[in-house]
Amino acid sequence: MEKAKIYTYSVLMSSTEEFKDRVPYVCAILEGGDGVRFASLVEGYQPGVDVAIGQEVHATGKDAAGKMSFAL
Amino acid sequence: MRKVCVIGIGETRMGRLPDRSLRDLIDEAGHKAIADAGIEKSEIGALYVGNFNASYLCGQGHMGALASEVLGLGSIPTVRTEGACASGSLAFRFGTMAIAAGFYDIVMVGGVEKMTHQPTETVTTGIASAMDYEWEAMQGFTFPGSFAMIANRYFHEYRDVKHEMGLCAYNAHQNAMLNPDAQMPKDVPLAKILGADLIASPLSLFDCSLVTDGAAFVVLAAADVAERVNGAHRVIDIIGTGHAGDALTLAAKPNITSFAASKAAAAQAYGQAGLGPDDIDFAEVHDCFTITQIINTEDLGFFPPGKGGDAVADGVTARDGKKPINVSGGLKAKGHPIGATGISQIYEVVTQLRGDAGARQLKKADIGLSQNLGGTAATCVINIFRGR
Incomplete structure (x- = not known):
């Protein structure tokens, strides 16, 4: 899967112990080309960058757990 | 049955109660309920206690036995129920079913949570265990983040209701000012609510419910037996009760702007009661976030899909409106002691039905409803009560 679309998203300004140092970051439900939805952190957010439902995000490789990572 | x-x-x-232990909270709420019932402890046949997070936040498991010891209930059976923020309502649900099925004549149910002694990130981490750890929490999801995603999708499918969400918070704080048990009885101006810092876009500080210590019990x-x-007090009948579930994760739900568990539990409760949404005088609904309150009032059938925000803007859900919602102050301003929240909602419904709500008493309070969600609506319990 090279690309996915944002079904919905939020920019998080506060988070858990594990993710608090990464704020602000984008969490999203993404929809792959097969229509299947999945939860994903989306890399590459900077304040002022536009994020919107329907926007395409692209795969950047797999993380340590083997899950595909995505970026704006 | x-x-x-x-x-x-x-x-x-409800509140930030650093000097009070789990034992202390159970002791006060439990003994108040027993005294209010006017029964002997020896008449209680079983105890069900809702608790979500004490294992993580307080190092305390086995809550049923702890509560039984504190309340001096001897060797009766005890069960701790857990369904995230619906843990308390699950205790109520299973206690009700045990009596309905004839196992016991009198049952005590309750909930307790102690949260405020931990740093915010620790509480957020603990609460995040109510979602899928691997698929959601390890992708950086939090509960504010998840309901923020629900809000953004709602804005996309219907319209931006950020202003109406602020009005939900405003009403909650106004109502809480009349509730002596409320955590945040503060006259918060709408401008301050709407101008607060973002927590997870589009949710800002006042869109989020509170972190709360507290306990609530009912008999x-x-x-x-009740007639005896x-x-x-006015006898309060449980005339409808519903419990339904849904997929744990947000991504697995076909629709996230309406909650299937809520609609299914509501259908059960309305069906048993032989009533519809228009028959409900008032409701305590699960406003973990302001957007959730709006969606819940649509799922309960009070307002059409996408119109819950209009009802708030028109004053329908205010204390003096046609369908008062969360007269107690709700999770938003009375407080959200997770495992106790469902019972705290029922406490308010019964108080209103009895006519004991003092300054916040509703003029018409004969049929009331409580609705309690767990997770991103993966568990829902709904009860309908009628005062005789």
Whole structure:
């Protein structure tokens, strides 16, 4: 899967112990080309960058757990 | 099935209570409920206690046995129920079913949570265990983040209701000012609510419910027992009860702007009661976030899909409106002691039905509803009560 679309998203300004140092970051439900939805952190957010439902995000490789990572 | 009634209620003040232990909270709320019921402890046949997070936040498991010891209930069976923020309502649900099925005549149910002694990130981490750890929490999801995603999708499918969400918070704080047990009885101006810092876009600080210490208990009895002991109070019948579930994760739900568990539980409860949404005088609904309150009032059938925000803007859900919502102050301003929240909602419904709500008493309070969600609506319990 090279690309996915944002079904919905939020920019998080506060988070858990594990993710608090990464704020602000984008969490999203993404929809792959097969229509299947999945939860994903989306890399590459900077304040002022536009994020919107329907926007395409692209795969950047797999993380340590083997899950595909995505970026704006 | 036997009919079941609420014969006793008790709760602590909700809030940041650093000097109070789990034992202390259970002791106060539990003994208040027993005294209010006017029964002997020896008449209680079983105890169900909702608790979500004490294992993580307080190092305390086995909550049923702890509560039984504190309340001096001897060797009766105890069960701790857990369904995230619906943990308390699950205790109520299973206690009700046990009496309805004839196992016991009198049952005590309650909930307790102690949260405020931990740093915010620790509480957020603990609460995040109510979602899928691997698929959601390890992708950076939090509960504010998840309901923020629900809000953004709602804005996309219907319209931006950020202003109406602010009005939900405003009403909650206004109502809480009339509730002596509320955590945030503050006259917060709407401009301050709407101008607050973002927590997870589009949710800002006042869109989020509170982190709360507190406990609430109620005593349930078979109808014939209730008629014998309930001299001091109006008898409160449980005329409908529903419990439904859904997929744990947000991504697995076909629709996230309406909650299937809520609609299914509501259908069960309305069906049992032989009533519809228009028959409900008032409701305590699960406003973990302001957007959730708006969606819940649509799923309960009070307003059409996408119109819950209009109802708030038109004053319908205010204390003096046609369908008062969360007169207690709700999770938003009375407080959200997770495992106790479902029971705290029932405490308010029963208090209103009895006519004991003081300054916040509703003029018409004969049929009330409580709705309690767990997770991103993966568990829902709904109850309908009628005062005789």
